[in-house]
Amino acid sequence: MNVAHLHIAYLMTRIVLGALALFPLAALAEAGEDAAEPARRVAEMTQTFAHNLAEQLRQIGTALNELEGEQLGTQLWLATIELSDLLIIIGVTVALLFALRPVARPFFIKAEKWAQQGDERLHTLRRAIGVSSAALADLATVLIAWLGGYALALFLLGETGSIEMRQSLFLNAFLITEGVKAILRILFAVRNSGLRLLPIETDYASYWNSRLARMAGLIGYGLLFLVPLFSRTISDLVGQLATLIIMATAFFYAMTVALRNRNDMRKRLEASAAKAKVMFTRVTLSTLAWTWHWLVIAYFGALAVVTVTQPESALPYMAQATAQSLIVVVLGALIAVALTQATSRRIHLSAEKRQHFPLLEGRLNSYIPIALKAVRALIIVTVLALLLDAWGLLDFFAWISSEAGLNIIGIVVSVGLVLIAAIAAWIVAASWIEHRLNPEVGKGKPTAREQTLLTLFRNALAVVLVTLTTMIVLAEIGINIGPLIAGAGVLGLAIGFGAQKMVQDIITGVFIQLEHSIDVGDIITAAGVTGTVEKLTVRSVNIRDLAGTFHFIPFSSVDSIANFTRHFAYHVGNYGVAYREDLDEVKPHFEAAYRELKNHPDQEIADAVYDEFWLDGVSSLGDSSVNIRIRIKTAPGMQWAVGRAYNELVKKEFDKAGIEIPFPHRTLYFGQDKYGRAPAARIENVG
DSSP: OOHHHHHHHHHHHHHHTHHHHHHHHHHHHTTTSOTTOHHHHHHHHHHHHHHHHHHHHHHHHHHHHHSTTOOHHHHHHHHHHHTHHHHHHHHHHHHHHHHHHHHHHHHHHHHHHHHTSSOGGGHHHHHHHHHHHHHHHHHHHHHHHHHHHHHHHHHTSSSTTOOOHHHHHHHHHHHHHHHHHHHHHHHHOSSOGGGOOSOOOHHHHHHHHHHHHHHHHHHHHIIIIIHHHHHHHTOHHHHHHHHHHHHHHHHHHHHHHHHHTHHHHHHHHHHHHHHOOSHHHHHHHHHHHHHHHHHHHHHHHHHHHHHHHOTTTHHHHHHHHHHHHHHHHHHHHHHHHHHHHHHSSOOOOOHHHHHHOTTHHHHHHHHHHHHHHHHHHHHHHHHHHHHHHHTTSOOHHHHHHSHHHHHHHHHHHHHHHHHHHHHHHHHHHHHHHHHHHOTTSTTSSOOHHHHHHHHHHHHHHHHHHHHHHHHHHHHHTTOOOHHHHHHHHHHHHHHHHHTHHHHHHHHHHHHHHHTTOOOTTOEEEETTEEEEEEEEOSSEEEEEETTOOEEEEEGGGOSOEEESSSSOEEEEEEEEEOTTSOHHHHHHHHHHHHHHHHTOSSHHHHHHEEEEEEEEEEEEEOSSOEEEEEEEEEOTTOHHHHHHHHHHHHHHHHHHHTOOOOOOOOOOOOOOOTTSOOOOOOOOOOO
8 A cells, every 4th residue: 555545545534524523623713703693604614614625635636646656665664764763762761661660669658658647637638748749759750761761862872962853752752641641640549549539449440540541642652753753754644644543543442431431430420429518519520420421522522623633733732721621620629638638627725725715616616617618619719710711711810910800809808808807806706705704714703794794795796797797898899888878777767766665675775784783683673573683685674573473574664673682781670579568678689689690500691691780679659569670781682581580580589588479469249238238158168
């Protein structure tokens, strides 16, 4: 078979694939035009295809005339003689690569052991570092082998200091192709499962590593070495035919592998999607589970068609876009994994700080997942933008440097700083309030007033921070908050008129709190209800009375408050004695009862009695008793307990002294008839 026959076969094959090539060519040519002119574009595509078909038929006739009688075997023999030095370089370079791999093997084993040691929570981060180190070592072996082949070509073969084009083609193809294979080896880590980034079994990793390595070798060595070699040493026609064969083989091989593994890969992706915690990851994996094989077929089909039709520009473009996409995705995944591992360790405060700020540790740890989700969202957006940039759909770096890009980045940074400042302010304020309310530190147990005011202050601060942060964020993203503030004022005025009672409740409650009139635990009388204050808000007081009834009293219903537990109290008692008793003898017994009260066996009652006792004297002359009033100063809220204890002691003192405590006397009248005679009354003494 001569070159003309090869040329004819190539051109005929290209004609058959012309329809397949037509769409990508037209799509590339018309990418920037208006999509609203489909009829004109179809006409132009049809015209272009007809011209290409006619040109290809003309080239077939020209090849028949120019290459008639030229034998392919003679050219191949001459090329073999000229390329003998190339075979030596190929052999030496490949031999160096295989010789260096066992030397780097112990380094991989050490990196694997190091990655599996240490804290389990940092296992993924250590594995990422180990994988990076192993990748550098594997790429170093490729680089050393390439340098060995390069040195051989420069100094030992041919003219010293110069290198032939065919030798340079192989060495460049070797460096690129083996570099890609090294990345695949690191990704799947067939021999070092501890360094494997993908969560798959060893057999499965070996399967995909071998298939992708074959694909990389076929496309890399084929397009970067064999095709330009054939074009330079034989003819451009042979190079074009080799390109067609290589890309057709790669396409059918990729399609076969994708279709053969589509069900297994779908099950694995669906399982990974079910385990994913991030919604974006779960949706992405679920979508890929049903479409991944079509994406692979479409990618290699487009690569094959574009490479055959536009080999000068398509291959570098596709290679650069693919490499950039892989690098962006891998780096984004590594950063996300590293952040997850770095934030998996909870923040632990010292025992002293936990004692002073008991809720601070939990509060800090609660913000970590929120921050991690925000960073993940930023990573996802950046990765998507860089992917669009890789395929020419978005000039990401030009957009960043543009006015719109700088404005958006400035807004994101400003909003982030505002949110961070608001969160920091809340953490500081809430921690300070917790410190003041903590009875184990500071000034000891806080008073009821402090508890109430600090609780109200914390709630008010939360409302103020949320409102201010929302307003500032809206202003940063470009929303005019002036109408919002004006609308809020009008709305507040309308609410004020419609809810006057509520406004009155709040205003009265604020002043009551500021004046320290009521605390939780106080015994008060408000709105005719006497009881213990169980809950106090800015607009109401909740009282539990002696019968256990719970009263909800809004402050607008409170005209006055009687607080029985503020500062101190008095037990005021009126004790009656019989008229026959000598008051001078009675009074010392009240004082004796007071002295016994101060030494009461119940220490709480004894401590509640102050050193102030007043015997006021006779308060009134009753129907059957002389009433004497005494007053005892007590601790606030203890006047009732002290009074009950004192009454008991007074009774005992009177009993010992024989002092009569008067009781009601009753006269029985049996009546009489009209003659003044009283009827007999039967009296029976029941002993």
